[in-house]
Amino acid sequence: MSDSAQLVAPDVAERVVARALAHGGEFAELFAERRGGLTLAIDESRVEAAQSGGEEGAGVRVLSGGTTYFAHVDGLHLDDLERAADEAAAALRGERTGARALQAVAGEPLPVERPPAEVPAERKAELLRELDRRGRAEGGEIAQLIASYGEARREVAVANSAGLLSGDDRTRVRIGVQAVARRGGRVETGAETLGGHRGFELLDDDPGAIAAGAARRALTLLDAGPAPSGSMPVVVGGGFGGVLFHEMTGHGLEADHVQKGASVYAGKLGEAVAQPLLSAYDDGRLPGEWGSDAIDDEGTPTQKTQLIEDGRLVSFIYDRGRAERDGVASTGNGRRESFRHLPIPRMTNTYIAPGEAEPEAMIGELKKGFYAVSFGGGQVDPATGDFVFGVSEGYLIEDGKSTRPCRGATLVGNCLEALAAIDAVGSDFWMKTGICGKSGQKVPVGTGQGHVRIAAMTVGGTGS
């Protein structure tokens, strides 16, 4: 049992859960949270934009007859919690229902070596100055560099009418760098990030490489020509390239979309959705990774879930309620941005497992194609499977070689077709951090893969 469950005393939590069932309901839950953090940035080689905040509050939900009643309040005093319980119960019209006595579930928060709040702010400012120097040192054409540092701690406690009482204490640190390169009237940007469910130890290992990488990306793009357009083979880079899988498949596997029939993967469990060379996982327990937590925001311990096994779809991504409806166990993916949000099925760290192909060979086999190293972001419509991605760093592939850089390319396609068209998965593998938005909620997620090749895909650009 972590101290975080003590955000709210067990007897208070039990009373609040019971109070939420005053007008009926099959299930009630209290989610309490204390969050604090610091952000700091450097721009124009000046450390600025320091912000430090602390918030606490609680969300109470009651489930009754297929409807979720939810209320949230700022503050963790008894009267705040009681107000949340009363508000949640206000629209119900039934008789009081009972709740089980709370049983604390033992759980260990993921380890953090050096709590960032204990590191002096001056050390963080110095880190940003180092990122600025390293990025600008890559070349005189680096006109601007913006680097940011962020740390956050979330202590959470969950108690519900099924008797669960659990807690977690989560610390995350992340740095991001955006470099702008200029040559005459041409302006290009490059970005890189590093983050983890870790303390300040995340930055022990040459964080300046992030700044150098962002700067090199911007400089490379100064030489970029127009992107090709049309259908062609596409090799996708490792690491953040996994955002493609996250968007085009991961979201479609989230059980809320599936159960509403608003996913192209609905009804496809057990079927082949990819070639046998592809396996994929969602793993909320990967040590130190950005998308990891000890428990999800409903108190379910996180786990490693196989999603695709040798090309076959084997599991969806579940929170508590959707799992119950499908008669399976929650996969520990009930996540929420904060106490102000309802938990919904969300990915944690999602990745395509390493395959057997060598990245050089994947490119070497192509007469003509496109190499998408990194993405600016993307969107998918889960119901239709249509997606679009902006390519932030891309190259032409000509006669088996990655040649000139391209700017402004997008990848456009349909996820069922694109996933089935993956004909090579690389043996190289690494993870990257992302912030995923869904239903107005942002949560930290990890994406990963080795190089992956899609046999045919539409590249949208301005060239031919």
Next chain:
Amino acid sequence: MSDLAASARAGLEAALAAGAGEAEAYAGAGEEREVRAHGGKVESLTAATRRGLGLRVWIGRRVGYGFGTDLSPQGVAAIAARAVETARAVDEDEFAAVPEAAGEVPALDGLSDASRGEWATERVAELALAVERAALAADRRVVGVEQAVYSDSGERVAIASSAGAAAEYETSSCYAYLQALAEGEDGRETGLGFGLARGPAGLDPEAIGREGAARATEMIGSTKPASRSCPVVLDPTVAAGFAGLLGKALGADAVQRGRSPFAELPGEEVASEAFVLRDDGLEPQGFAASPVDAEGTPRRRTPLIEAGRLQTFLHDSYTARRGGAAPTGNAGRSGYRVPPKVSASNLIVAPGGAGFEQLLREAGDGVLVNDVAGLHSGVNPVSGAFSVGASGRAIRGGERAEPLREFTIAGDLLSLLRAVRAAGAEPRWVPFGDSVSAPPLLIGELAVSGS
């Protein structure tokens, strides 16, 4: 003095006591509710209250920021301590200073609607259900609704500063939307319908449902277009998305830091005369309207692009001081958790004289873009280059023809503005991220990339 103004005042005093030379307090409080409907049932009902305080402090030329939800005396003191600590961690900025106070600011009417408080939860839940029913009834090919959502909120803001600023105002807003699902022979399509108003009495659930149904069903049977350059008509929602990007590029902050494609262009020709844009923080129909901006400067109307020329940039007190310009009342903030920064208030693209059908006729043969995806990931904010995924309809012989999907439109913002041939007569408020009113726009030529 209201409780909220008293909290702002207490925050200001705590900041000065903690060692700040100057300080500004922003206290916010509000309540909101949301109904999500699906399959004829209320799926979730949310009620929320919130309150918090943000303190911006200046110690010499260093500025810091702290925020929190605990408004007790100890809580406020902790927020002040955080703010002062952050100010000590940053570098000096010669332009950093507390904003000058404005004096008396006239109240602005029309920012809230009584129906929000008067309509009980059951009644707004019925509105969400009516939106869903309207979509299902509109067309038999509509097989479902992913979700129909109603949401409203009321917000109160109080600002106080050591320079003498003291302002307080109240707003309300509400919206409803749905994603309709239509099924054709070759797959499934989605369509968004939405409406917004100051209170639920101002929403038309029938119209919202019908719009979602129409947008979903018209995409049935869509195919990829061939790649080419051609005339393009942008739906108001798409035109509004581009106007939102312009609002960011015209912020003086982006300009002063060399991150705007408009940086070198004040007074220059940047658009065709058919494209007229202004920022209007006093237009009560826009959700960003308020008597003062986030640091207490009076809101106003600011012409941005007129007669094809760039008129001015958007300023807050910092960028005005740094650029030797007058503030335009464009300090914005999404709440007490973040300090103010330059942002557009309500962006208004002036309507022209042409009806929608007339725009299509003028386009002749081209593409109607109904929706774009990835507008923020697909645009380089520094250069203005964009390449975004799109869907819509072919235009043939001046009329809507077959539906099109999975194509991209690409170019750069300046070329796009110069290629605007006409603005439609019927503008619409679009609340996706920014508050924008835009008509449909006819673009003379744009690169469309499909198969």
